[in-house]
Amino acid sequence: MTRNVYNKNIRRTIFGSLGRYIAIMAIIALGVGFFAGVKNTKGSMMETLDKYVQDQNMYDYRLISTYGFTEDDEKALQKVDAVAEAEGSVTADFFSQDRDGNSIILKAHSMTADINLPKLEKGRLPEADNECVADSHFFSGKDLEKTIKITDENDADGKEQFTYGSYKIVGIVNSPNYIMKEERGTTSLGDGRITAYVYMPRGAFTSEYYTEMLLTCEKQGFVFSDTYDKNIKAAKDPIEAAAKERGQERYDEILAEAQEKIDSGQAELDSGRQKLEQQKASTYGKLRESKSTLDSKSSEISSGKQQLKTKRSELTAQQTQLTGQIKLLQEAITAAESPGSGVPQEQIEQMKGQLQQMQGGAAQIESGLQQISEQEKKLSEGEKEIQSGYLQYFNGKKTADSQFAAAEQELEDGQKELDDAKEQLSKIKEPELYVQTRKDNIGYDSFESNAEIVNSVAKVFPVFFFLIAALVCSTTMTRMIDEERTQIGALRALGYTRGKIMWKYMVYSGSAAMIGCVGGFLAGSKYFPYAIWTAYGMMFGFAPVEFYFNWPLALISLAVSLICSLGTTWFACRSKMKSTPAEILRPEAPKAGKRILLERIGVLWKRMKFLHKVSARNIFRYKKRMIMMILGIGGCTALVLAGFGIYDSVGGIAQHQYSQIEKYDMAAAFSKTLDEEEQAKIESQYGDQISNMAVLQQSSVDAEGGGVNKSCNLMISDDNRITKAVSFRTKDGRKIAYPKTGEAVINNKLAEMLSLKKGDQLTVKYDDTKSVQLTVSGIYWNYVSNYIYINGQTYEDDFGKTYDPTAAFLTAAKGTGVYKLSENLNKYDDIIAISINKDIEKRVSDMMVSLNYIVILVIGCAGALAFIVLFNLGNINLTERVREIATIEVLGFYPREMGSYVFRENFILVLIGIVAGLPTGYVLHKFIMSRIVVDAVSFNEIIEPASYVFTVLTVIGFSVIVDLILRRKMRRINMAEALKSIE
Template sequence: MKTILNRNIRREFKFSFARFASIAVLLGLGVFVLVGLKVTGPDMRATGNTYYTEHHMADAVIKSDVAISKSDQTYMRNLPHIKKIEFSTYKDAVIKGSTSSIRVSEKTSTLSTSKISSGRLPTRSNEIALSSAEKGKYHLGQTITLVNNKGKTNVSGLKHTRYKVVGFVTSSDYLMKQNLGTTNAGTGQLTTFGVVTKAAFTSSRPIMAYVSYNNVHGAAYSNRYESQVAKNVNQVTHRLTKRADHRQTQLTTAASDKLNAAQKRLTAKQNTLTATKAKLSAAIKQDPQAASQYKTQEAALAKQQAKLTVAQKSLTAQRQSLKKTSQLTYEIQSRNDYNSGYNQYGEDAKRIDVLANTFPIIFFAVAIMVTLITMTRMAEEKCQELGVLGALGYTKHDAMKVFIIYGVLAGLLGSAVGAWFGTSFLPRKIFAAYAANFTMPSFQTPPSLLWISVAVIISLLCATLPAIIVATKQLREVPAVLMAPKPPKSGPKVLLERIPGLWQHLSFNHKVTIRNLFRYKSRMLMTILGVLGCTALLITGFGIRDSLNGIVKTQYSDIIHYDVIGVFNPNATSASRKAYEKKVDDLKGVKNNTKVYYESVTAKPTDEVTNQSVSLIVPKSTKAFKKDVTLRNPTTKKHLHLTNNGAIITKKLATITNVKKGDYLTIKQSDGDKYRVKVSGITEMYAGHDVYMNSTYYHKVFSKNVTYNANMLRLSNRSNKSINRVSRTLNKQSAALTAVQSNDAKTTINNILSGLNHLVLIIIIVASVLAFVVLFTLTNINVSERMRELSTIKVLGFYPMEVVMYVYRETFILTVAGILLGFIGGDYLHYYIMQTLPPETAMADMTLFWTNFTVSGLMTLGFSVVVMGLMAYKINRVDMLEALK
């Protein structure tokens, strides 16, 4: 008997292989998406954490704009919770023969170390190890020459200008392949970096310090780690500010004492010269006839007086410059603030987490629904067989073996394949897309026992439980009842039949179709819900791509019109500032030039431990500023205007800080001082955070007059080549600090796009497969359980196409209904995803294009047509007489 039972089970696999394959594929797709998206974010963070540990990445960095004194180094070593501290320095330059700006950093030994990828680290003052990204451009043993902004081989702070390349390295300080940071060299954006020995610098005093803490725990990006580091940084910010003030006083006093001493010497020389001139004048008066004899002495005294006059003017200028010296700062920042690559990598992992909390639910929900109805139908179909087995003496357990084995094998097969691809294929594809922007090593993707176990359990329950429940209920009946054929399900009257005159005008085929739709309500509901979910996924996939693609055009055609912000030192000498202004005026191709105040401040988002970088911009002329930036309401597109009683902030900044018009936003300067800014308006902006205010309101907030330190330039030619040319020209001036390019944000958006496009493609492909399998499975169930009905109408003389359409009309109507509802679901899902998917520094366009709906709908309809083609082949092969027995 066992042999016959096992043979019967094997026959079930043979004759319902399509159903078995459908269940396995559905569950496999669900597991694939669930495991793949759930593990990618954690795997990315784990890979990053390993990389940071290998490079001994610092927890925080202290930066100074002057050399850090020995006493201040001792002070920093004794700050709270310091585990290790290592001081370093760097200089920026340009590589001769290229447009690449390079940061030459001192080699560190304990924190934020450089790791050799080939060659070795430098040991001599004229050796350098370049970024591993430069391996294709340069080779070991090659000599490179560094120049300043004017192209001269005289880089301030470096002993040499020619360096021998002895190695290529990676560094956790430079995680991005592009936009490594801002500089005053070249175009204002760092292109690459290099590592040299301490002996390569003219000064042994450092300008920065790497810090690690003894009270931090947890991996990088974990809330436990990030919150503790942020707490440590906030704890010492004001202490460092006070220390910087003390150092400022020391430097100012020392410089003043030096000037006073020089003034005393100059005064003494002037007094001596005056006395000599008086004696000479007296001698001439006593002997007027010999006046010609004293001409040589008079000329010598005049030369001395001229020198003293020049010296006096120089001293006076130095005193004025000392009064205007910018405030010295010791700025401490955590990884998220000082390292943009670290922050963006974490944001990329977060975006995957957002998708992982949404898409798997929909995929699995659709797969579970279809699997439930499939296994339920299977149990109902086996009703007579269960009666026969019971009559032959088989136990209830034996009778249900077919469902258990069938479901377990389908669940295990689907889970195994889905988990394998979800662990290896999907995470690697996603990481490869994002890693194109980072200098990360090979991706670590160990199997996640948690999510694989969860997925397998859900799959097994879906594949076995429904059939077991139905079979258990049926086995309560006596075998004779089970073996008796069940009468066809009666079709109750539908609403259309109750409308006088309408029902009579419908054809027979249409009447049958309408009745059958409501006759099998569970199948109707499952088909609609399945198609709804798949259509919504397709719309969202296409919508993500189009929403992000559209913001580049909107940002740089409708909102941002300037190309470069040239930032200069307002405390530079008068001659340097005038030279800078003259160079700006002489630039060719400038359509608009607006004087502004530009400062980088920070704001803390709600419920976040990391700060967001914010550009504070105060235009001198609001009229001229309107030509550079269009301030408008994100919803109504109505233009906004700067007022004396508030500032205008960008939409994404308002969202993440949870402020609205009339509220106050707290911003923090580099010295740790915080200021409350009233929000008078919120403007549309898709990349970056900005705060705009006029000079009057600036005075109200900061209690001082604004000192304009930048020129906002709009160019006739907005190409990258033109923008880089202007940036290099400005940075050549001695008063220049840096040049901020508007298209830096464009690079950020493009990086997001390049990563998401691959992910969106995978989502679209998987959603398409899911839609096809759902339609195939449900249509196959419909055809299989109605074989007698279809055979009957064939016997009655229906043509083959009429028989196919007999079923396809129902599928078509349900598919169209699912598509229409999917349009609504897709709109809601897209809105939710685009609210949460973009990083903290970017905002997406929420608009869905008509093509998103059209393409998604047509694809789903196309799948239904293909399915019916397969079903037509199956229907035409049916043996009518056999089916009617």
């Protein structure tokens, strides 16, 4: 036989048994496609993330200091050899409103020039300080040209952080700082949950300092690779040393500056005291001089008044005496001048002269009294002036006393301020530096674990695919070699070597495997990552998926494919080649019949029909075919059941969470503290619509344990009704007591991620730089989100904050619709926002669709595998029994009876395979679920009874389809050709 004839024989063998060839090709393509597709998905996801962080130049290190950073710090860090770029950024959280007027919390970032660049999706970048770009996962193109307002909910300090009161949205962006759609970090405002982010120019902020410093390293590497970790770790020490050195310099500068201000203030106070004492001495001296003058003048006036009084008394007495004398003298003169008095005229004249002298003296006395009156008037006027002087003196002294007392108080206050400043200066701590890497970014860190979910599936399922592929190849090639036994003997008799003959079948199976491998690898590498990334777009979706060709994986896939095909072919040929050509040319003797176990059960065996007995004997007679069939169908059944089990474990968590664990209907946020008075007010208005109301305070924090950092919700409540709103129970239903002071109850997923158990210490970080230690008093079962529950006293004692419950878990009363209650509550004056659990349940269910895509892929591929296995093994069975089928057809069997006789064995083997595959699928499901890890989600790890039914129906359905296809093939068998084939 020439080379051309040999090659033609190979081609005829391929095209003459095209069904078998395609079966090998399909089974290899399916196995390789699933393996390469799911395995490459992690690589594609990593390529996508790596390209994204490179394009947007995501930071390698993020530094936070309690003192902030200056431009000098930025320049100093830029000079570090390990640093490629260093750039300061300002962040600030503030209250705003969404489209419906609900209160939301936004995080504002300053635009940077080189690091952490936002990726523009729509619109443009800001050109003015009162413009911004907004989060694409909360805002949309419809929000362009709208404004974001800094509402009155912000306190004065909050408003003062910003240059303007509102900012116009000019663009929609994605940010490498927020890789996950739902994760936006925590804040000390409101309930601690940030809704979305915005980016603004540096001029939009009033801060003189940077709140964070972003750095990229000279040497990096592929995301999550050992090279990247090594390079980043090598850069940590010089970066940290430079940052601490600058921090110490700033600390010393601040201390020196503060001390200088204190010394200057003390000097001013001492100088003020000296000036005050001088002013007091001068002022009080002048006042004393003024009073002394007034006292002297007052004394003089008093003395003058006394003298005048004495003089007036003397003159008055003289006047009285003189008046009496004048009166007597006048009477005497009158008497002397009367006729008959006999008084000489001379004496009368003398008396008149005396009278005149006395009247002159009286006039002088009157003049003296008048002068005294004038002098007394002058003294009275002087006395008034002195009284006015005294009034001025006392007013002046009072004013001086008040002014000097105020000045002394001011000096005392200043001294107290200086003393406080000195005390505060002594208490000033050195700056605390917090060094974070990309892995401290929740979205970035969780990306690897989510990608690992797919990779973990790739570690399990392909093994089953390749094992089943090996079984199919082995069965197919063994049967083919048995059919061509005579041809092999003829080739041996013509002188062909064993290797040459074996090469023909190697080419047959190897070419089928190679074609299937190449096609499956290319198709799987493209479509699997695309489908899975589309599903994960609900969680990430920051960029289109990147495809890449993994040469090592391609070579591994090819090697495994060739081992499955060539290896099984070699084993099949090896046994045939041991015989001599004469033995091979003779037809192989039929296998000897043996009694089967069923025959020994006489009661049952006697009641069976003849054809049923024949089928039972055939099943156990061809043990290899039976084992192959059971293993193939069992493996497919296990894969299908595991797929349905994943769906059950994933799909039902939202319903369980919001009906059995979080038993309340809605969560409401209020602008006021829900004290007893406010609660009474709400209950008076809505008491007939609410069956339970538990008040609490919510915040977002970071929890640490076992070297892992996870973001979670801190729930603070002293309301005993909280246990009616939330079920604190273990998975087996045991009740957990609400935490006491210093304790915390956490959910099972958080405990698992942080490697915590009851009695361990939990580290809770809040406000970026502060942390507390709490004792885990209980771990309750929860499916969605991570929670830490504490009481109000713990919050006040350990966190140093006031317990002000502003939220409530509300359960609608029977007969009251949840949405109707929400509508009524929205009319309440102090309501801020309402979150309805039914809506959250729907969102969580939608998020789980990403895993459902993987489930669909698993079930679809498992179903296709089941179909190929059934078809191939059924086709082999049909081919093996062509003469038998032709014989019973010649004997007069109807087509329906022939079909029942031939395919009854297949159906029984399918049922046995299903029975063997169900427990295997249960174990496989358990293993897969242990490898699927999603932050903030705890899976149920159950397989619903319906899934067992669907699995059985799926495999039986494929069996029926194969049965129908092969029945048509059976009807096309040529009886005459089949019966003389042995000749």
